[in-house]
Amino acid sequence: MPIRTRALIIGLAGPATQAAGITWEALHLATAHLDIALTPRHIAFEPGFLVILVGFLVSLVCVPLAIEVARATPEDVALPQLGAVPERHDRIEPDRRGIFGGAE
């Protein structure tokens, strides 16, 4: 996938999530809250509002990341090997080498 496309998707992840949350909540309010008052508890726990909040938090992480990705090379966006690398014991330690660089 091209770098620009990756950066664009990452940058739009937060706003897209927020848009989904706003649509969700608008539909919910239009269908279920025409006669019922909106309470603080509703805002704290209803999925629509929570998805808007998640979109905001995702934007905080993803907008700076999108800028970094846009400046990266294709090698930079390759997935790295994570985790501890097992120690190798087949190498000669530097302090055990001879005076001319050969093994003792």
Next chain:
Amino acid sequence: MILLAHIGDYWFVPAPLESHHWFGAGFLFVGVLLVAESLAGGVWFRSRLRAAIWPAGAMFMGEGLIVVAALDPAGRVIHFSVGLLVLVAGWLELRYRLGLASRFSTDVVVVPALLGSGFEMGVIHAHGAMMAAASHVALGLTATGMAGVRVLQARNPSSFALYLSMGLLVITLALILLVFDPGG
């Protein structure tokens, strides 16, 4: 924990459905970030703080489940054991990402934790109304799918498709919790 067990009826304690929404929001956050992580690749791991978001999020939600177990008498053993499994799996994933543990030693715990959580949620806890039982089965199947992806990732850790699949499965988990009513 003793204090938590005695405040379950107060107004500020979320009802089961409300806490499911909070957990759904938490999983949606880490799921979207996992998708972003798969797209950003090595750039994501330039920051150790960013690399720690997913395991820290999992640990936070594991602790949350343990708090739910203390507050809500219904399904106390299930919530506590799944919370503990998620907490331990998150801690090991954090060690793996920081280069302190190998993939194998992490997966030895994470894969059985996902399978165990899937079995508890999808089989033991799948009761109640039709929609609630179906939601629990869907949660269990999603956790089992995550365990499967994790096993495949051990063979090919740099696979973009597998990384993306894990993110999409976590988003699926979130949507089940947000849209349906597993507690009802």
